[in-house]
Amino acid sequence: MDGVNGGEDVGARLAPSRAAVSHWLGQRLSAALLLVLVPWLMFSLGSAGGMELDDLRQWIGRPSHALGLALFFLAAWYHAALGLEVVVQDYVRPESLSAVLVLGVRLAAVVGAVAAVGAVIWIVAGMQ
Amino acid sequence: MNDHSPPEGMSAQSPRRVLSPHLQVYRLPLNAWISLLHRITGLLWCLGLLGATGLLWVVAAGQGWPAAQAALGSPWGRVASILAIYALWFHWASGLRHLLFDFGFGFAAPVVRVGAWAVPWVALLGTGLLWSWMG
Amino acid sequence: MVQFRLPREARPVTGREHAAPERAARPRRFVVYRFDPDTGGPPRLDTFVLDLDDCGPMVLDALLKIKNEMDATLSFRRSCREGICGSCAMNINGRNTLACTRRIDAYPGEIRVLPLPHRPVIRDLITDLSQFYRQYAVVEPWLQERTPPPPDRERLQRPADRARLVGLEECILCACCSTSCPSYWWNEARFLGPAALLAAYRWIEDSRDEATAQRLDALDDAYRLYRCHTIMNCTEACPKGLDPARAIAGVKRLLALRKL
Ligand code: SF4
Ligand code: SF4
Ligand code: FES
Numbered sequence: 233m234d235g236v237n238g239g240e241d242v243g244a245r246l247a248p249s250r251a252a253v254s255h256w257l258g259q260r261l262s263a264a265l266l267l268v269l270v271p272w273l274m275f276s277l278g279s280a281g282g283m284e285l286d287d288l289r290q291w292i293g294r295p296s297h298a299l300g301l302a303l304f305f306l307a308a309w310y311h312a313a314l315g316l317e318v319v320v321q322d323y324v325r326p327e328s329l330s331a332v333l334v335l336g337v338r339l340a341a342v343v344g345a346v347a348a349v350g351a352v353i354w355i356v357a358g359m360q
Numbered sequence: 361m362n363d364h365s366p367p368e369g370m371s372a373q374s375p376r377r378v379l380s381p382h383l384q385v386y387r388l389p390l391n392a393w394i395s396l397l398h399r400i401t402g403l404l405w406c407l408g409l410l411g412a413t414g415l416l417w418v419v420a421a422g423q424g425w426p427a428a429q430a431a432l433g434s435p436w437g438r439v440a441s442i443l444a445i446y447a448l449w450f451h452w453a454s455g456l457r458h459l460l461f462d463f464g465f466g467f468a469a470p471v472v473r474v475g476a477w478a479v480p481w482v483a484l485l486g487t488g489l490l491w492s493w494m495g
Numbered sequence: 496m497v498q499f500r501l502p503r504e505a506r507p508v509t510g511r512e513h514a515a516p517e518r519a520a521r522p523r524r525f526v527v528y529r530f531d532p533d534t535g536g537p538p539r540l541d542t543f544v545l546d547l548d549d550c551g552p553m554v555l556d557a558l559l560k561i562k563n564e565m566d567a568t569l570s571f572r573r574s575c576r577e578g579i580c581g582s583c584a585m586n587i588n589g590r591n592t593l594a595c596t597r598r599i600d601a602y603p604g605e606i607r608v609l610p611l612p613h614r615p616v617i618r619d620l621i622t623d624l625s626q627f628y629r630q631y632a633v634v635e636p637w638l639q640e641r642t643p644p645p646p647d648r649e650r651l652q653r654p655a656d657r658a659r660l661v662g663l664e665e666c667i668l669c670a671c672c673s674t675s676c677p678s679y680w681w682n683e684a685r686f687l688g689p690a691a692l693l694a695a696y697r698w699i700e701d702s703r704d705e706a707t708a709q710r711l712d713a714l715d716d717a718y719r720l721y722r723c724h725t726i727m728n729c730t731e732a733c734p735k736g737l738d739p740a741r742a743i744a745g746v747k748r749l750l751a752l753r754k755l
Binding site (some may be wrong): 251252253254255256257260318321322323324325 | 497498601678681682715717718720721722724747750751753754755
Binding site (some may be wrong): 260263264266267270271274275278279281283285288289294301305308309313315316319344347348351352354355358 | 402421444
């Protein structure tokens with residue numbers, strides 16, 4: 233009979249991936265940023281729905297606001313990608329499919345982040 | 361899954377096994393529910409982020425803002441906004457708790473329980489505060 | 496996708512009812528999971544009504560009474576009957592625990608006894624834990640040293656260093672924690688689970704162990720360690736009052752500090 237170490241492998245004995253801390257750290261660091269940025273945004277733009285377009289652009293166009301907003305969208309898209317990745321890895325089988333989905337998630341997040349920051353730059357440029 | 365083949369010397373016929381009940385019978389502690397909701401609110405806000413990025417584009421392009429305003433101001437838009445804000449506060453509070461755990465704080469059993477209870481209430485408080493702030 | 500539902504052939508059906516003895520003073524219903532690999536049928540939930548005035552105080556006593564007096568085919572593991580061997584781990588009223596240290600009167604009504612969750616059932620309350628033991632072996636739970644031992648004595652440890660192992664070294668490998676963890680249910684093939692990770696941390700924290708760096712390397716993996724999302728079912732379940740969730744957070748913290 234096989235010993236405790238023998239027999240069919242547990243996947244757990246595949247070589248460790250060694251990139252996992254960075255993922256975890258990135259999730260926490262972006263979370264720490266969002267911890268501050270999210271309430272700031274909610275209290276600043278929570279009533280944006282009732283604002284006139286020009287007032288809204290005025291508000292976003294202020295350098296400090298534009299910077300904060302861009303930072304928020306970068307951190308949020310990054311945080312969302314990392315979080316989605318975890319969910320995908322938890323539930324999606326086979327692993328090849330989950331790997332493809334993870335790539336897709338990353339790509340989508342890059343597109344989203346570029347779009348958001350691009351829009352902020354566009355608004356700021358439009359103010360001049 | 362496991363290797364269920366019998367050890368050598370035993371009958372070649374592998375014994376029948378079934379999976380024991382799990383999610384169906386486990387009485388999840390409160391903390392597990394909060395954890396599940398953390399995940400669900402996070403997933404919701406992946407959509408929210410998509411929406412927010414879209415709105416930002418509308419503002420940047422300068423077209424379609426009245427339509428977006430009308431959608432946000434409609435009864436359904438209002439309900440969705442309030443739920444989204446609540447979900448965001450929930451994820452925020454629960455995330456804060458997770459950060460504290462990661463630093464090694466709050467593992468004592470009573471603190472875990474009180475913290476888990478606090479999350480939905482903090483989220484409610486945040487939502488109410490925002491509501492009154494906006495007038 | 497991960498299977499959240501039980502496969503059809505694994506869904507228990509209502510089984511036999513064994514009535515209470517005549518003139519039972521304090522009858523109490525026990526619903527017990529039964530599975531016989533040799534017959535073709537699905538698992539059953541059999542009901543046994545016992546008289547608590549004629550039964551020992553623990554849930555294990557009730558199971559023994561059923562086996563001795565009502566149905567000798569009931570199968571379960573037990574040995575020490577005092578919470579130290581870890582054999583009698585099972586799911587009682589929805590929570591994993593040891594049958595031998597749980598008082599019957601701690602539960603108000605009917606008591607439902609099922610095997611540890613999301614394991615292959617061998618028979619009745621006996622599940623296959625070989626994967627659990629292999630995962631324990633993966634973390635190499637023994638003292639690893641590079642420097643030769645002193646010629647005239649053991650490797651000594653200061654009392655303060657020994658104190659760091661309190662809450663880590665008392666684990667009896669009952670598997671209550673790992674089989675309570677949803678992440679373990681969905682990823683048992685690659686996630687090591689709380690018990691093995693607690694053991695890993697126990698050796699990382701040991702002042703005499705000289706393989707700390709390699710141990711951390713081996714855990715820096717998206718599946719082995721980072722499937723843990725601090726759900727804390729493990730800590731709630733541990734019948735020895737240990738805190739695997741905190742130990743896992745300790746491993747993550749050490750990895751993060753090393754990276755920064
Ligand atoms: S804390 Fe981690 S190991 Fe424990 S139950 Fe939760 S996910 Fe599983
Ligand atoms: S940590 Fe607790 S629950 Fe887990 S195996 Fe050890 S004694 Fe059992
Ligand atoms: S019989 Fe040993 S722990 Fe219960």
